[in-house]
Amino acid sequence: MVGDRPETDGKFAERLGAKYAMVRSGVTPPGVAVTDPVPDFDASDLAALAKAVLSSKS
Amino acid sequence: MMVSSEEAVVAAEIWMFDLDGVVWLANDAIPGSAAAIRDLQASGRLITFFTNNSFSRRADLLAKFAAHDIGCEDSQLFSSAEAAALLLKEGERAFVLGGGGIEEALSARGVELVGTEALASGAKVDAVVVGLDLTLQFARSSQERGSSARTTTPPIRPRMGHYREAVRYWRRSRTRRERPQWWRVSLTRRRPISCVDEWGK
Numbered sequence: 001m002v003g004d005r006p007e008t009d010g011k012f013a014e015r016l017g018a019k020y021a022m023v024r025s026g027v028t029p030p031g032v033a034v035t036d037p038v039p040d041f042d043a044s045d046l047a048a049l050a051k052a053v054l055s056s057k058s
Numbered sequence: 059m060m061v062s063s064e065e066a067v068v069a070a071e072i073w074m075f076d077l078d079g080v081v082w083l084a085n086d087a088i089p090g091s092a093a094a095i096r097d098l099q100a101s102g103r104l105i106t107f108f109t110n111n112s113f114s115r116r117a118d119l120l121a122k123f124a125a126h127d128i129g130c131e132d133s134q135l136f137s138s139a140e141a142a143a144l145l146l147k148e149g150e151r152a153f154v155l156g157g158g159g160i161e162e163a164l165s166a167r168g169v170e171l172v173g174t175e176a177l178a179s180g181a182k183v184d185a186v187v188v189g190l191d192l193t194l195q196f197a198r199s200s201q202e203r204g205s206s207a208r209t210t211t212p213p214i215r216p217r218m219g220h221y222r223e224a225v226r227y228w229r230r231s232r233t234r235r236e237r238p239q240w241w242r243v244s245l246t247r248r249r250p251i252s253c254v255d256e257w258g259k
Contacts, residue, residue, distance in 0.1 A: 001108075004079035008110060018074070019067045025088050026079015040063035046080060047090025050097050056068045 002049065004028055010037045021049055073098060077109045077119075082126055092128045105134060112139035112189035113157030139163035142187050153177060156189030 001018045003009020004026025013020035014037050022039035023046055024030045030044060043049035075081055081091050099105045107130055109119070116135065123130035139159040146152060148168030154160050161171055164187065172183045 001074045001076070002080055003076035005076070009076045012108070019063065019070060021067050023080055025091075026076075026083065041067040045088055045090060046075075046094040050090075050094035053068050054097055054101055056065075 002046065006034050006036060006039070010034075010039065013037070023049060070103070072104045072106065074106050074108050077107060077111070081107070081128065082122070085122075087126050092126055095128055099129070106136065107134055108136050110138040112137055112142065112159050112163075115158045115162050137163070139189065140166075142189075143167040143169065146185055146187075150184040151182070152185045152187050153183045154187050154189075156187060160187055160189050 001009055001013035001016070002021045002023060003012070004023055005028065006020075006022065010020045010022065012018075019040040020037060021041035021043065022028065022034060023043050024032075025045035028034060034042075041049065041052075043052060075095070078084065080088070081095070082088055095105060107123075111119070114137075116132065116137075119135060119137070120130060120132065123135075137159060139156075140163045142160065143163040143166065146164065146167060146169045149170065151170045151172050152164055153172050154164065164171060172181050177183070
């Protein structure tokens with residue numbers, strides 16, 4: 001689940017048992033600590049997330 | 059070396075994207091989002107979109123995808139309106155305090171929509187489905203100010219509490235003329251359902 005708002009998108013992921021990838025292009029600006037839930041992946045925006053994911057060898 | 063949770067994100071085959079703040083910001087594209095979605099889809103991942111905007115009709119949302127040059131089939135899009143509709147059964151009756159997206163989702167589910175006139179005549183409903191609704195905003199903001207002045211206020215995020223507040227407010231209205239028709243919502247079973255729209259960020 002890719003979202004910008006931990007209390008909705010993050011909780012949705014948690015509820016589904018899905019991973020939560022957070023992007024900082026919406027309500028949560030870069031640098032703000034997020035703990036509930038802790039994102040499984042933290043990226044500045046979707047472009048950065050896709051680049052990191054698609055360039056990964058795992 | 060990446061931690062395991064990041065590896066799990068990389069390995070995920072099914073991707074769900076929130077819309078506002080992720081794919082676009084209000085009506086503006088977020089640079090690189092369209093290409094990122096295309097690249098993830100081209101890699102074989104299944105792409106889906108989830109929104110807690112229950113207000114918009116599907117055709118309007120799909121048109122927005124097209125305007126941003128992002129491919130989104132009807133089957134890839136899910137909203138809180140559809141999630142709410144799944145809580146009702148075909149043939150049940152519902153009153154909607156919300157936008158066209160909720161009415162559309164309920165109709166598609168085979169739920170009968172009960173209008174304000176029928177309610178005013180004493181019609182019963184199985185559920186009240188609440189989403190973003192300007193009438194509720196007005197009632198709530200009026201209650202907060204202790205007046206019935208007709209002013210516009212910034213949108214609020216609707217929750218069931220707002221619905222209850224609005225009903226309480228209108229019950230206290232001095233004259234019948236001041237009340238909207240829906241204030242006398244009559245339930246056969248008390249079963250409120252809320253679509254919590256993310257709105258006005």
